Amino acid sequence: MSDREAVEPGFDFDRDTAVEDDGLGRFIAEVTDRWNIGIAPNGGYLVSVALSALRASVSKPDPVAVSALFPSRAEPGAARVDVEVLRRGGHDSAVARMTQGDETRVFVTATFGDLGAATGPTAVLEERPEFPPPEECVKAEGGPAPEFVKRFDMRLTPDTAVWATSKPSGRAEMCGWIRFSDGREPDTAALPLIADSFPPTLFNLMSTGWVPTLEFTVHVRGRPAPGWLQCRFRTRYLIEGYLEEDGEVWDSAGNLVGLSRQLARTRG
């Protein structure tokens, strides 16, 4: 057990997304550098901090729809999150703004429901893809995002890991398995982060630098069972440097638990 764990028990994700309520719909957070991609905190991590404040402000447990903009680049350090609840009842909805100094870093809109109590028709019209099991996949380590990658056990399928060792596969996909490295089990609070955790699909289409996100939306569709999450990210339309990245997340029971989409843009 490290010194840090001795003084701050619990799991990395919960500790690093915790917020403190000042009782006025304003929350204080500490953005850590442990979820950095290069010098900047991962977008999904920042959204998770905002979601902690949102969840504390509404009466429903599950963030069924979450959208985020990133007006300026966040830095590790203190941050404030202001929440406004737009609606209570049926589904709750609310918006959150994370600021550092006078700068808005993240703006999140969210709709909360209770997936544990949801009843209605079900029809799953697409098959879950078959991947090689985690032990036959390629563990992501180091690379351009050493801090972020340490927080997870992430395994890319051999087909989609080739960009890292040889060259882009030619198919704009990134697939594999993921779980937290410290044993924290997945839940609906963690799914937005999971949906922003894989390397960009574009790495399998061309040699490129990082691909900044313009807009990020996640739909949480179920409460995940414990264990590995299976993820597939795909891009169909890269047009003049703009691309969508569409994600699907399944839990260890084989159920779809998240759908995501982001609009991103190549640099330069």
Next chain:
Amino acid sequence: MSDREAVEPGFDFDRDTAVEDDGLGRFIAEVTDRWNIGIAPNGGYLVSVALSALRASVSKPDPVAVSALFPSRAEPGAARVDVEVLRRGGHDSAVARMTQGDETRVFVTATFGDLGAATGPTAVLEERPEFPPPEECVKAEGGPAPEFVKRFDMRLTPDTAVWATSKPSGRAEMCGWIRFSDGREPDTAALPLIADSFPPTLFNLMSTGWVPTLEFTVHVRGRPAPGWLQCRFRTRYLIEGYLEEDGEVWDSAGNLVGLSRQLARTRG
């Protein structure tokens, strides 16, 4: 020429989404009943009114990413739109809130860019579907949305129009062609409305009432050429009454110009 056109020239869409700036980042709008689905204004129409105010507040012309929540049901009549710009430069981003009385009707986040000046790599990795031409498709008329449908010339493919005349096709798709009935050509301002204009995909899966939207996101990916827009909406995952509706919009030149997704929920 009707009396109305005599006093208010121009196209329906532009006239009915116009806003008046009070000079303080606050806009006055009139929500008309001409885009109603039943007794409520269509969500894409309300988003378009908010976008008029947003577009007047930023320096970039094209709403490349637009997300919306609908905390309460709007009614035809006066509305106010408050805009806050979050970022200027590179891509502009801003949020807008439409209110009637004290109630927030729509909350929109948007990112604006200049698609006319965009340069970067292009790779279109999925084929555009082939539909029968508009004259071989089924014109949408009357039904549960008579006012809304009048604003368009909408043609459903025979395969996906069957719900209206016989029974659901069994495939959760809605496909076809659309243009404004008054001859207004499509542009990036109109694409969010277009992406919310077709009947719910669920009508081809089961007998169901209307399917309220919880969250709606559109990515505008190109400036459409004049003429028909080709649209495909599909649902893959209906889970305990929650479903996504994924849309693709192509212009008459065959280029993808919009991607949309909404999270919706069956009633009851």
